[in-house]
Amino acid sequence: MNFDQFQFKEPALSRFVNQQKVSLFRWITRQAPPLFLCGGDVMTIGPMVTGYHEPEVLQVLAFLAQSGFDLALIDVGANVGLITYHSRGRFRSFHCFEPNPRVFKVLTANLTGRFGPDGPDLHLYNVGLGNRDETSVLSVPRHNQGGAFIAGSSNAYSADVLADRKRIEGGVDDVPVAVRRGRDIFEALFARMPNGGFVVKIDTEGFEQVIIGEIAAAMPLGAAIAIVFENLQPGFDAPALIRSIPQWSGAALKLGDNLAKVRSRLGREVVKLTRGKVFRLTDQPLDWLGTVVLVVASA
DSSP: OOGGGOOOOOOHHHHHHHHHHHHHHHHHTTTOOSSOOOTTOGGGHHHHHHSOSSHHHHHHHHHHHHTTOOSOEEEETOTTSHHHHHTTTTOSEEEEEOOOHHHHHHHHHHHTTSSOTTSOEEEEEOOEEESSOEEEEEEEETTOGGGOBOOSTTOOSOHHHHTOHHHHTTOEEEEEEEEEEHHHHHHHHHHHSTTEEEEEEEOOSSOHHHHHHHHHHHOOTTOEEEEEEEEOOTTOOHHHHHHTSTTEEEEEEEEEETTTTOOSHHHHHHHHHHTOOOEEEESSOSOOOEEEEEEEEEO
């Protein structure tokens, strides 16, 4: 082998352009959190540029913590840990559930050691939650890992919602995952916190109502909790869900904004440019699509 035959040349113009790109990228992403994020993934663009993921949801979680539900954040569908990371100063302990083995490794790397020796307790679980113990198949969109879902009769979302182009564009990988019966998990959590006083955040792409049912099955009398979840199911009725659980009473709220009553796209853009986007919790929304908050007690 003649090593003198090897040559690699990086043109001066190419070097200059790449240096400018790096400088611009560093400036654009100067607010990015010190976490491992996946370039090109739908969920990570916002955090890399703005530093936050779903800031309006983070503010709801902060509000609930300040209202007495600060014992723990139960993050079901934790993904890479963005919600937990940004809530680390709000709650006394964290329990994160993420079934995707690959994403769970990133979650572990992102959160381990971030809370400090005197910080809140952190517990990570490489399982999903359902209505029974089983091994299931998680469909993971390659460019939207936060939109991973388990299809089947237990999923409340229609096939059209799960097959939406924005969700699965670029292809989907099927991954075997472990699922635990939710009531067993929540019975253990309530054993630690029998009066509740914690928040359950659920982002499981259609399994939210199954998990809420498992919470209800485990929730002891006298306990009060808050549940925050995303709903993409048209026709879903949050107050009716509370009424369907005999031992529950409480309030159903939606995180709405000042664009809800603006029908035209142009009108929405004008409002955003002139008045910004203002979020409020309401118990009388036009529909229940979006972020839903249940504050419930068991009696």
